[in-house]
Amino acid sequence: MLSAEKNERLTRVGPGTPMGELLRRYWWPIATHDMATRVPVKRRLLGEDLVLYRDGSGTVGLLAEQCPHRRAALWLGCTEDVGLRCGYHGWRFDADGRCLEQPGEPADSTFKDRVRATAYPVRELGGLVFAYLGPQTPEQPVPELPRYDLFVWDDAWRDIGHAELPCNFVQIMENSVDPYHVEWLHGRYGSFLRGESLPVVTKKHVKVAFEVFEHGILKRRVLEGHTEEDDDWKVGHPLVFPHMLRVGAAGLATFQIRVPIDDENTWHVWYQTYRPDGGAPPQPEVPVYEVPLKDERGEWLRDYVDGQDIVAWITQGRISDRSREHLGRSDLGVILLRKLYAQQMERVARGEDPLCTYRTPHDVIDLPMERDKFGSAVEFRQLWTRESSIRYSPIRSEVLRLFGDPVPSWS
Numbered sequence: 001m002l003s004a005e006k007n008e009r010l011t012r013v014g015p016g017t018p019m020g021e022l023l024r025r026y027w028w029p030i031a032t033h034d035m036a037t038r039v040p041v042k043r044r045l046l047g048e049d050l051v052l053y054r055d056g057s058g059t060v061g062l063l064a065e066q067c068p069h070r071r072a073a074l075w076l077g078c079t080e081d082v083g084l085r086c087g088y089h090g091w092r093f094d095a096d097g098r099c100l101e102q103p104g105e106p107a108d109s110t111f112k113d114r115v116r117a118t119a120y121p122v123r124e125l126g127g128l129v130f131a132y133l134g135p136q137t138p139e140q141p142v143p144e145l146p147r148y149d150l151f152v153w154d155d156a157w158r159d160i161g162h163a164e165l166p167c168n169f170v171q172i173m174e175n176s177v178d179p180y181h182v183e184w185l186h187g188r189y190g191s192f193l194r195g196e197s198l199p200v201v202t203k204k205h206v207k208v209a210f211e212v213f214e215h216g217i218l219k220r221r222v223l224e225g226h227t228e229e230d231d232d233w234k235v236g237h238p239l240v241f242p243h244m245l246r247v248g249a250a251g252l253a254t255f256q257i258r259v260p261i262d263d264e265n266t267w268h269v270w271y272q273t274y275r276p277d278g279g280a281p282p283q284p285e286v287p288v289y290e291v292p293l294k295d296e297r298g299e300w301l302r303d304y305v306d307g308q309d310i311v312a313w314i315t316q317g318r319i320s321d322r323s324r325e326h327l328g329r330s331d332l333g334v335i336l337l338r339k340l341y342a343q344q345m346e347r348v349a350r351g352e353d354p355l356c357t358y359r360t361p362h363d364v365i366d367l368p369m370e371r372d373k374f375g376s377a378v379e380f381r382q383l384w385t386r387e388s389s390i391r392y393s394p395i396r397s398e399v400l401r402l403f404g405d406p407v408p409s410w411s
């Protein structure tokens with residue numbers, strides 16, 4: 001249980017809030033590669049309204065939504081060879097926020113040199129566009145964009161699913177340090193829904209453990225019939241602080257990235273990599289697809305693993321009321337994650353860099369992940385391509401063929 005005040009502190013992500021200040025120290029996916037085009041689009045991140053565009057020179061820009069002239073929205077604009085021109089009176093801004101042109105002002109005016117749009121740094125990596133909304137001062141410069149392994153492997157295929165979920169991002173992150181839900185939500189409840197006796201995940205958790213480490217929280221488990229010699233315990237997999245879960249096995253490795261749109265909405269990105277032994281052939285472009293939340297009757301989709309997770313997160317409320325919960329021993333991971341957020345908020349308040357801040361250029365950051373998940377890597381991979389959001393991937397059949405897995409008739 002948390003007091004209402006502590007719950008506010010944990011969940012508010014806007015500018016000036018303790019969590020908002022912590023989260024502004026990280027690079028966030030703001031879009032998939034296909035969203036950054038010559039047509040500007042509205043995006044929202046950490047409670048801030050923004051406009052993303054790609055100009056004629058290929059530069060991607062991210063500006064605050066309102067034009068500094070008379071506040072029209074800059075998505076009502078046209079991209080030029082350099083920069084974005086406001087649709088209302090034609091002021092033109094570059095990706096650094098400099099005002100390059102004010103067509104209505106006298107030719108000899110220097111007014112444009114004294115006006116700036118709010119601009120944020122953006123970088124492209126692995127099919128995503130990342131943005132940084134934090135401080136950019138000599139004392140607190142922009143950190144390096146972490147080059148996590150899945151984003152940079154050059155011998156893997158990728159696909160990216162995404163959806164906007166109507167709830168706060170913390171309750172989604174808490175799910176990633178809550179292994180017991182697997183056997184119940186995806187096991188018992190999953191089979192109850194299907195009217196089948198065989199659940200998706202049958203094995204019970206005998207033991208779970210969590211430890212804070214350099215990348216966030218490392219999770220370990222021993223399932224019924226397994227031992228501490230198995231990968232699930234010996235290697236485990238990480239919650240990557242502050243916003244990702246890493247899951248996978250046998251050449252399938254995925255990130256679930258939880259991007260706070262604002263206090264009550266989260267952009268969920270399912271980022272998959274497919275890397276069979278010996279590597280995958282080159283992939284021309286990373287496919288992007290939307291993960292649906294409801295079926296044709298308007299009912300929440302619950303007949304697969306991610307759908308079950310999504311409905312659990314959303315039904316906790318827009319912001320889960322933690323003053324009315326009852327935590328038990330099985331919630332140790334959740335308690336640890338809340339403590340970690342609180343500690344890192346304090347670090348930022350003291351002017352220190354929080355966990356997972358990178359200050360030196362690097363090629364790749366390798367993350368640990370068990371190869372032999374739930375006792376059988378290949379079984380897990382086949383389960384995941386069937387039961388996760390990958391079922392909506394436009395390349396699912398190609399992925400199965402890439403691994404030499406059977407391609408069922410639904411494909």
Ligand code: FES
Binds near residue numbers: 067068069071087
């Ligand atoms: S409001 Fe943008 S140029 Fe006038």
Ligand SMILES: [Fe+2]
Binds near residue numbers: 181305
């Ligand atoms: Fe789950």
